[in-house]
Amino acid sequence: MKTIFLNEKELLALLASWCETFDVYAPNDGKGEDAACSVIGWGKIASKEEFYGVLPDKIAKGVHKTSIKPFFFPQPETLVTFTSDNKPCAPLANTVGQKRLILGVRPCDARSVMLNAMPYRDDPYYQANQNKTVLVGVGCNEKAITCFCEKTGGSPLGTDGLDILITTLGTGFALEALTNQGDELLGSQGAALDEALLAEFTKRRESFAADAQKANSTPSLKGKDLMSLYQSKIWQDLSQSCINCGACTFLCPTCYCFDIQDEAIRKDKGSSNACACGTGGCACDAPSVRRIRYWDSCMFPLFTKHASGHNPRGTKEHRVRNRFMHKLKYFPDRFGALSCVGCGRCIRECPVNIDIREVMTTLLAVD
Amino acid sequence: MSNSYIPYSAIIDDITVETEDASLKTFKLVIENEEERMAWRHNPGQFAMISVPGKGESPIGIASSPTEAGSVLFTIFKIGSVTTALHEMEKGERVGLRGPMGNGFPVDTAFKGKNIVIIGGGYAFTTLRATIAYLLANRQDYGHITVIYGSRSPGMLLYRSELEQWAKRGDISMNVTVDRQAPGWEGLVGFVPTITEKVAPSPENAVAMVCGPPIMIKFTMPPLEKIGWKDEQMYFSLENRMKCGLGVCGHCTCGPLYVCKDGPVLTRTQLKGLPVEF
Numbered sequence: 001m002k003t004i005f006l007n008e009k010e011l012l013a014l015l016a017s018w019c020e021t022f023d024v025y026a027p028n029d030g031k032g033e034d035a036a037c038s039v040i041g042w043g044k045i046a047s048k049e050e051f052y053g054v055l056p057d058k059i060a061k062g063v064h065k066t067s068i069k070p071f072f073f074p075q076p077e078t079l080v081t082f083t084s085d086n087k088p089c090a091p092l093a094n095t096v097g098q099k100r101l102i103l104g105v106r107p108c109d110a111r112s113v114m115l116n117a118m119p120y121r122d123d124p125y126y127q128a129n130q131n132k133t134v135l136v137g138v139g140c141n142e143k144a145i146t147c148f149c150e151k152t153g154g155s156p157l158g159t160d161g162l163d164i165l166i167t168t169l170g171t172g173f174a175l176e177a178l179t180n181q182g183d184e185l186l187g188s189q190g191a192a193l194d195e196a197l198l199a200e201f202t203k204r205r206e207s208f209a210a211d212a213q214k215a216n217s218t219p220s221l222k223g224k225d226l227m228s229l230y231q232s233k234i235w236q237d238l239s240q241s242c243i244n245c246g247a248c249t250f251l252c253p254t255c256y257c258f259d260i261q262d263e264a265i266r267k268d269k270g271s272s273n274a275c276a277c278g279t280g281g282c283a284c285d286a287p288s289v290r291r292i293r294y295w296d297s298c299m300f301p302l303f304t305k306h307a308s309g310h311n312p313r314g315t316k317e318h319r320v321r322n323r324f325m326h327k328l329k330y331f332p333d334r335f336g337a338l339s340c341v342g343c344g345r346c347i348r349e350c351p352v353n354i355d356i357r358e359v360m361t362t363l364l365a366v367d
Numbered sequence: 368m369s370n371s372y373i374p375y376s377a378i379i380d381d382i383t384v385e386t387e388d389a390s391l392k393t394f395k396l397v398i399e400n401e402e403e404r405m406a407w408r409h410n411p412g413q414f415a416m417i418s419v420p421g422k423g424e425s426p427i428g429i430a431s432s433p434t435e436a437g438s439v440l441f442t443i444f445k446i447g448s449v450t451t452a453l454h455e456m457e458k459g460e461r462v463g464l465r466g467p468m469g470n471g472f473p474v475d476t477a478f479k480g481k482n483i484v485i486i487g488g489g490y491a492f493t494t495l496r497a498t499i500a501y502l503l504a505n506r507q508d509y510g511h512i513t514v515i516y517g518s519r520s521p522g523m524l525l526y527r528s529e530l531e532q533w534a535k536r537g538d539i540s541m542n543v544t545v546d547r548q549a550p551g552w553e554g555l556v557g558f559v560p561t562i563t564e565k566v567a568p569s570p571e572n573a574v575a576m577v578c579g580p581p582i583m584i585k586f587t588m589p590p591l592e593k594i595g596w597k598d599e600q601m602y603f604s605l606e607n608r609m610k611c612g613l614g615v616c617g618h619c620t621c622g623p624l625y626v627c628k629d630g631p632v633l634t635r636t637q638l639k640g641l642p643v644e645f
Binding site for chain 1: 369608
């Protein structure tokens, strides 16, 4: 895998060349609705001027307003359609369509794609979305006050989940190929890093990696018997102020729980009457029902409520405990890593200032 | 990659009203595609997702034994929008079927050669029916079989005619009880825990499956413990709200456990290690 050095002009030319093969998306915080992209906070890029605005040194520090979760986990996603006589049809619609390249992805968000792929390893929809997406990351030279990727096993120059990582370096940019696809995309552009730049680049990476290793709470959380804290009073204190709004779960790049519901397709409303398979050649050219999945939140009482009315997680204390235990105990036990990438969006947006960093500290401190 | 979200098309081949209040009906489903129908395999204790397009999906325990091939039975309580829609459907109509899901009872492994005790109350008897039918079809593989099954009233008992047939067989001990004496009832009277205490099934080389409302399970434990039953001999089946049935969507989690995939069948030893989120 190669690492190349480009100046601004060369980088702009390379980015523009990717538009020929990909739909290219980049953060467009505050630029309004983009009809071409249903993902809030991300827009499709077409012109050189737009590329200029999303160059690694131009985008705001910290994470963008929303994560890239919707590219992999669309809101909503059609799973199956049914004909009026209840016959299902559901080959994958999302395997077709243009390949996408997402530019300006922070290492924490890229890591979330890798983590979510673990529970979704047998999910044909998630896998198809992942297979048609290339992630080009931008390393963080500066952290926002809510950033804490190192605490969760990540790093501001982390490469997990990315195809290419761009880092501002000296008077230009270092582009690091991390996968074969990334390597191909860099083509024969630019020159290799010269000795001085390479030394600086290596030094920066090593120092970040050392910091990250020191700060990582994963080993201590895994070493602690968190199940013995299940009945602890700390959960009452931690959940006291929660209003179960679910903002944390919706903003969280690693919250992946979903609901499935059926929707009637109303022809008269001009809604798409395409079958889920999208081939146009199947038997159900006139579906009447679509089964969709969309994001759900374990913060909501209905999430666990039985048809009988019984609710196994009937109080907000139960629900807050479940969310943090899932991220810090249940998921790590199953998959090895915390289900948190330290992006800090939940901290930034929580209306009652619940801070997962404090939860981690409390869990590690209490006996 | 196979797509586990696509249901099989299944036709309602028969509907039996089980209880006097018609709140429980048994649906006999036949998978339309012959290849898929022949490929269907399940264990007693597993469940499946039944869907009525436009209404949604519900997880329902499989009431038939894998030995009753060609169709799959589901006894369904009318309570939510999917089950109400199902109750309004007629023979010959089409539904969706995804599954089988979950682990089921270890009838071919841990249960082999053992004396079997089956304790059920109310609607929870459906997967126990699947189990009994399986055990009887493979009778030589098991020791004594003891069934204790209770319901509120005679009219609320499921599978009445089969219960009678089983009672006539000499190779299974049937103890069917109702909560209160009722006109015309000649069987046992009393709650399941009381009858369990009287029957006192021996824990010697035995396993027990206990399925029913939480209150029944709670009071059935002491009489069993008193006569020496150990936690690892007792099996339960959990139910939680479910959506995907594949261990992803998060609805059914009970602490670290996905009831749909890691369960629903657990021993009491396993259950004691879990948070009470069911």
